[in-house]
Amino acid sequence: MTLKDKLTILADGAKYDASCSSSGSSRSNCDGTGNASISGICHSFSSDGRCISLLKILMTNCCIFDCKYCLNRKSNNIKRAIFSPEEICEITMNFYRRNYIEGLFLSSGIIKNPDYTMEKLIETIYLLRKKYNFHGYIHCKAIPGCSSYLLKKLGNLVDRLSANVELPTNKSLKLLAPNKDNKKVTNIMQTVRENKNKYFVPAGQSTQLIIGATTDTDYDIMKNSENLYQKYQLKRVFYSAYIPVNKDKMLPMLKTPPLKREHRLYQADWLLRYYHYKTSDLLTIDNQNLNILIDPKANWALNHLNEFPKEINKASYYELLKIPGIGPTSAKRIIKSRAYYPLELNDLKKMGVVLKRAKYFILCNGKYFMPSKYFQKQFIYTNLVLIDEEPKNNSSRQLSLFYENK
Amino acid sequence: MKTNNYIYLYDGSFSHLLNTIANLIKEQIKPLNIQNEITYQNDLFSTALKITNDTTDKLSYKIKKTNPYIYDLILCSYLSAEENKELIIYYFLLNAYKYGAKIIYMRKLKCVSKILEIAKYVHNEAHKMKGFLRFQELKSHFLFALVAPTNDILGFLSNHFQKRLPKEKWIIYDEKRKKMAIYYQNKIYITNIDIKNIKLLFSKDEKEMEQLWITFFETVAIKERKNYRCQRNFMPKKYWHNIIEMRDKIENNN
Structure with a gap:
């Protein structure tokens, strides 16, 4: 088997992991090759529009587990391969020097047992850091069920650690991933959280959830994410629209992956992290799924229309954040600028406010931008849905969420 | 302030541009235009002149020290491909002297919103090129990259790769400006050179x-x-x- 064949097999097995970010670490170069950029750098974009910043590969696609949704499960009859530590280091260094990549993303199937797999991963990354003197970004998967000693050893070498939750409820986990145990994943998160510092997993931890493989609702998913953010201080939860790679009677047969739903979940996730929303603001027991047609923030605003329209020149930072079309950056700019002169509709555009969304919800110096009889739920709703329907906005907004440079 | 019909020329360097603008502001002259003497083309209706030969970077250093953010905005517009960048910098500096540090929040002024826009564009492109640039290894073990960015971001790129690949030796060539950055033995050399039809020997x-x-x-x-x-x-x-x-x-x- 040539190196090229191996790379094909092991990159193919890793590609369903959505995590691509290379941000959050400012590891500097000490007499070797590479450094990390705090904002992260995207080096290329594949034909699905996702950014490529890391060499995303599996150490091996052999696995003792049999998770129903996974391409690499034990019962699948596919070509198996394994990279030696030297091979991984050589490819990483050669790609990095040529500026193809920002670093390494190393995951693996589970061979023999979790501890053995972890030792192999550590061996590889130790070699890369110490012998090859590599100071670039490394994201490594932690194998659930490994000993905490190994986890701590790995954490000292990498920039980001992650363990995938995959499914939001225990019920669906039992159904689709009988060998997996939610407890083992949260144990990893707990250990990482307790030990995190400048040298131990500096870019923090992340996880991934599969969307649409089970009957779990958006409410289950968001509650789970909210819990993870609060309890383990995760940097990111990634959502991955389920793509049927295996045939199994337990799995739904989808014609197209639920990309739109994934997109809305990412938007809701952003609201949790940057806009001070809670899951309970967006979803309730009676209304367990996000509206596919409209973004969750606009949906919230429409349900609280009595709080609008907001006066741009008076609203507080937190009130500004709740206006559709205004984000943290433009809200800060508004606050700074209005100290010097009262803002008008035209000024807002220069500050990066998305006026086609915001105009329904704001007053500038007491002026509403159109006849006030149009300030009603149905009219605004229809108009906002139509904005999202435009195909151009659709695609760019959907995937812009993977582009993490902020 | 008096407007006149002169086009003022500078030698293409950042410090000479700044010194020219500072002189104009001091003399209270509103120029018709300010242009790079290398790209300037004579026309019948206006007269071109150079008012200073001061190319020291004392002034740029002073601005950098008093307000690094404003310095960055001016430098970025200087590096940009914007057509009237010199005039934009002139009006921006004119207002900056008048309003002080709070100038950056005054987007109502056209020169301010414009300069912020340009700086964002230049920084964005520099950031993107840090990812999109591709080195090829030559037989001599030099890493060689060709770039063709819209703005002149070679400086940003070479600083980035100096930190990232300090042990390598590399060359970045800007096809558009015929400018080359060479990194060899911990030093960056930037030179103007036209390398048409060069044959590269790869490793x-x-x-x-x-x-x-x-x-x-x-x-x-x-x-x-x-x-x-x-x-x-x-x-x-x-x-x-x-x-x-x-x-x-x-x-x-x-």
Whole structure:
């Protein structure tokens, strides 16, 4: 088997992991090759529009587990391969020097047992850091069920650690991933959280959830994410629209992956992290799924229309954040600028406010931008849905969420 | 302030531009235009003149020290491909002297919103090129990259790679400006040079590595999610001819 064949097999097995970010670490170069950029750098974009910043590969696609949704499960009859530590280091260094990549993303199937797999991963990354003197970004998967000693050893070498939750409820986990145990994943998160510092997993931890493989609702998913953010201080939860790679009677047969739903979940996730929303603001027991047609923030605003329209020149930072079309950056700019002169509709555009969304919800110096009889739920709703329907906005907004440079 | 019909020339350097503008502001002159003497073309209706030969960087240093953010804005516009950048800098500085540090919040002024826009564009492009630049290994073990950015961001790029690849020796060549940054033994040298029709001798591993990368690039895409429009949005076609994995795709209309 040539190196090229191996790379094909092991990159193919890793590609369903959505995590691509290379941000959050400012590891500097000490007499070797590479450094990390705090904002992260995207080096290329594949034909699905996702950014490529890391060499995303599996150490091996052999696995003792049999998770129903996974391409690499034990019962699948596919070509198996394994990279030696030297091979991984050589490819990483050669790609990095040529500026193809920002670093390494190393995951693996589970061979023999979790501890053995972890030792192999550590061996590889130790070699890369110490012998090859590599100071670039490394994201490594932690194998659930490994000993905490190994986890701590790995954490000292990498920039980001992650363990995938995959499914939001225990019920669906039992159904689709009988060998997996939610407890083992949260144990990893707990250990990482307790030990995190400048040298131990500096870019923090992340996880991934599969969307649409089970009957779990958006409410289950968001509650789970909210819990993870609060309890383990995760940097990111990634959502991955389920793509049927295996045939199994337990799995739904989808014609197209639920990309739109994934997109809305990412938007809701952003609201949790940057806009001070809670899951309970967006979803309730009676209304367990996000509206596919409209973004969750606009949906919230429409349900609280009595709080609008907001006066741009008076609203507080937190009130500004709740206006559709205004984000943290433009809200800060508004606050700074209005100290010097009262803002008008035209000024807002220069500050990066998305006026086609915001105009329904704001007053500038007491002026509403159109006849006030149009300030009603149905009219605004229809108009906002139509904005999202435009195909151009659709695609760019959907995937812009993977582009993490902020 | 008096407006006159002169076009003021500077020698193309940042410090000479700043000194010229500072002189104009001091003399309370509103120029018709300020232009680079290298690209300036004579016309019948206006007269061109140079008012100072001061090319010291005392003033730029002073601005940098008092307000690094404003310095960055001016430097970025100087590096940008914007047509009337010199006049924009002139009006921006004129207002900056008047209003002080709070100038950056006054987007109502056209020169302020414009200069912020330009600086953002230059920084964005520099950031993107840090990712899209591709080195090729030459026989002499130099790493060689061709770039063709819209703005003059060679300085940003060489600073970035000096920190990132300090042990290598590399060359970045800006095709558009015929400018080259050479990094050799911990030093960066920037020179103007035209290297048309140069033949590059690659190291023996180079082609294999490129093939390996293209394999990875094709494999990692999920075909069920394909979205060429999104790919093009993030990675504009104007850069493709220097990106190894995209070079062959320019002809295809995807």
